Amino acid sequence: MNDTKATPPVLPTAPPSEMTKLPLGTNPDEQAAIPGLVAAIEALLRQPRRVLFQLRRPESGTLIGAMLFATLLCSLIYGLIVGTFSGREQLWAAPAKIALGLFISALICLPSLYIFSCLTGAEARLADVCGLVAGMLTLMTVLLIGFAPVAWVFSQSTDSVAAMGAFHLVFWLISTYFGVRFLCHGFVHLGARSGGGLKVWIIIFLLVTLQMTTALRPIVDKADTFLPTEKKFFVSHWAECLRK
Amino acid sequence: MQMSATYANFDLRQIPVLLRGHPESLDAWAQRWETKRVLLYVVVIVVGTGVYGAAMGCWRAPLQAIYTGIKFPLIVLLTTLGNAFLNGMLAPLLGLNLSFRQSSVAILMSFTIAAAILGAFSPLIFFLVWNAPPLSSRAAMSSATYQFILLSHVALIAFAGVTANVRLVQLLQRLSGSGILARKILFAWLAGNLFLGSQLSWNLRPFVGSPNLPLEFLRPNPFQGNFYESVVQAARHLLFP
Numbered sequence: 001m002n003d004t005k006a007t008p009p010v011l012p013t014a015p016p017s018e019m020t021k022l023p024l025g026t027n028p029d030e031q032a033a034i035p036g037l038v039a040a041i042e043a044l045l046r047q048p049r050r051v052l053f054q055l056r057r058p059e060s061g062t063l064i065g066a067m068l069f070a071t072l073l074c075s076l077i078y079g080l081i082v083g084t085f086s087g088r089e090q091l092w093a094a095p096a097k098i099a100l101g102l103f104i105s106a107l108i109c110l111p112s113l114y115i116f117s118c119l120t121g122a123e124a125r126l127a128d129v130c131g132l133v134a135g136m137l138t139l140m141t142v143l144l145i146g147f148a149p150v151a152w153v154f155s156q157s158t159d160s161v162a163a164m165g166a167f168h169l170v171f172w173l174i175s176t177y178f179g180v181r182f183l184c185h186g187f188v189h190l191g192a193r194s195g196g197g198l199k200v201w202i203i204i205f206l207l208v209t210l211q212m213t214t215a216l217r218p219i220v221d222k223a224d225t226f227l228p229t230e231k232k233f234f235v236s237h238w239a240e241c242l243r244k
Numbered sequence: 245m246q247m248s249a250t251y252a253n254f255d256l257r258q259i260p261v262l263l264r265g266h267p268e269s270l271d272a273w274a275q276r277w278e279t280k281r282v283l284l285y286v287v288v289i290v291v292g293t294g295v296y297g298a299a300m301g302c303w304r305a306p307l308q309a310i311y312t313g314i315k316f317p318l319i320v321l322l323t324t325l326g327n328a329f330l331n332g333m334l335a336p337l338l339g340l341n342l343s344f345r346q347s348s349v350a351i352l353m354s355f356t357i358a359a360a361i362l363g364a365f366s367p368l369i370f371f372l373v374w375n376a377p378p379l380s381s382r383a384a385m386s387s388a389t390y391q392f393i394l395l396s397h398v399a400l401i402a403f404a405g406v407t408a409n410v411r412l413v414q415l416l417q418r419l420s421g422s423g424i425l426a427r428k429i430l431f432a433w434l435a436g437n438l439f440l441g442s443q444l445s446w447n448l449r450p451f452v453g454s455p456n457l458p459l460e461f462l463r464p465n466p467f468q469g470n471f472y473e474s475v476v477q478a479a480r481h482l483l484f485p
Contacts, residue, residue: 108371111364118263119407208371215375231377233389 024053024189040066044139044182052186055131064127067134074141075099081148085155085164086222093226097219101212102141106133109205116197122190132186140172140179147171161221162241168220176206210234253280259288259360262353265411267418274353274415277345285349285356290317292356292363297451299369300397303379304453311461315448320355323441324348327433334432340420350415351433358408365400372396380455394452409434446471 025031030050034043040063043051054063079095086094110133117124124132154167180202187198213219214234216227258281261269273281297316302309331351332344342350376389409430416426445451447466453459 108367111367114260115263115361115364118260121264123264124260204368208368211371211375231375233375233392 024049024056034063034066037066037070041070041138041142044135044142048135048182048185051135052132052189055128055135055186060127060131064131064134067131067138071102071134071137071141072099074138074145075102078141078144078148078151081152081155082168082220084152085161085220086218088222090218090220090222094219097216101209101216102137105205105209105212106137109201109208112204113201116201117187117190117192120187120192120194120197122187122192124187124190128186128190132183135186136179136183139182140175143175143178144171147175162244165220165238165241172209176209180205214238253278254284256284258284259356262357262411263360265414267414270353270411270415271418274346274350274419277349282349282352285352286321288356288363289320289352289359292359292361293317293320295366296359296362296369299366299373300451301453302370303373303376303393304455305459307459308450308453312451312453315451315461317359319441319444319448320359322444323437324351324355326440326444327351327436330436331433334436335429338428338432339422339425340416340429342419347433350412350419351437353415354408354412357411358404361404361407362400365404369396369400379453397452442471446474 027049029047030053032050034040034050034054040051043054044067051063054060075098076095079098080091082098083090083092083094110129113133114124114126114129117129151167151171155164158164183202184195184198187195192198211234214228214232214237217223217237218228258269258273293316294313298309298313300309300316301312328344328348328351332342332347335342335347372393376393379390412433413426413430416429417423420426420429446469447462449463449466450457450460457463
């Protein structure tokens with residue numbers, strides 16, 4: 001037992017805060033390719049710098065595709081959990097609306113993110129920005145999957161649409177925080193000089209996603225029509241929900 | 245990054261370089277008139293402001309979207325053309341020896357930046373309008389929606405304009421070597437462009453379109469009255485009802 005000379009683990013040469021400032025690819029592990037869906041999710045959670053490095057390579061298309069597929073899959077699964085609150089047709093409508101809403105929100109906000117990235121001085125190609133957004137969406141939806149069991153327990157224990165909506169909103173905001181953090185790290189490595197534009201974009205993205213929940217309502221509750229017949233802004237819709 | 249100055253003349257990759265305000269590239273591009281590069285700027289202006297104009301007009305009706313999509317780029321291009329001689333003369337008069345073509349390219353560059361920003365934000369405006377009650381409905385006119393959409397337009401156009409002018413003043417500062425001179429020229433150009441641009445927007449009205457008036461490309465009396473007269477009249481109505 002004592003004669004085994006196990007090699008001690010390699011310690012990082014710099015503290016984590018310093019590591020984030022080092023150029024991407026400094027650590028040889030970051031240069032390892034990311035094969036497939038599971039590896040992409042694992043890398044996003046454990047080695048975000050590896051993902052950021054791979055996204056800058058010319059062959060990043062496969063990784064972006066894998067992350068987008070993971071986003072679709074995870075958002076459909078989380079949507080199914082959301083749909084269990086009302087059951088019936090919401091079991092397919094909620095996943096469809098959540099996946100659709102997420103992708104449309106990202107598409108709407110993508111051009112302005114690219115413009116903001118240029119204005120902040122980041123040397124980002126459109127493909128780089130697409131990759132960062134794909135990473136952000138994947139991280140968000142993977143985290144939502146982590147919240148799914150909690151959400152399911154609550155959806156089976158309450159009859160209040162407003163309470164359930166509030167829970168989902170909290171989970172969504174926590175997931176968005178981590179997704180946005182990944183995005184910001186990405187822009188730092190792309191040479192963004194200031195974060196002001198990016199902060200404005202984050203607010204725009206949040207507003208668009210929140211409005212999307214109203215534009216595609218009902219997501220938690222059941223309704224006679226797939227889409228609403230009346231146009232509303234999310235604040236007034238939420239106020240009405242709370243009054244009910 | 246030195247390669248950015250060597251992009252082919254009609255290369256869309258020049259637009260991000262413009263937005264970043266990369267000094268060497270902007271300097272090199274402003275020094276020489278290259279028809280293909282100028283054509284690229286015109287295309288970006290037409291597409292960017294055209295799509296934004298369509299987003300602006302679609303609240304009233306799809307046909308209004310087409311009309312505004314045509315008229316918005318027209319204002320920018322006609323303002324540039326109409327003031328080209330004046331702006332070309334103002335720069336040397338104020339102390340910066342720019343040729344007529346150089347000043348036109350510099351102004352086109354700033355309009356291109358504004359158009360690219362507006363074009364990129366147009367999906368957000370489309371989404372905003374899609375979520376708003378129809379302009380013809382009582383809800384749209386009476387609620388805060390109308391004000392909110394108008395304010396969004398003002399904020400976006402102001403943001404695009406300010407960003408474009410910040411880049412333009414940086415370029416002028418680099419060309420002249422003086423911050424004060426650069427701001428003087430920018431102010432002179434801005435004053436001329438605002439003066440003509442606001443009148444052109446009056447002539448080419450409507451842009452959002454009023455639900456109480458018929459849908460048309462131009463009002464029946466586009467050259468009757470002017471922007472400044474209407475501002476004075478509005479002020480008079482407000483002060484002496």
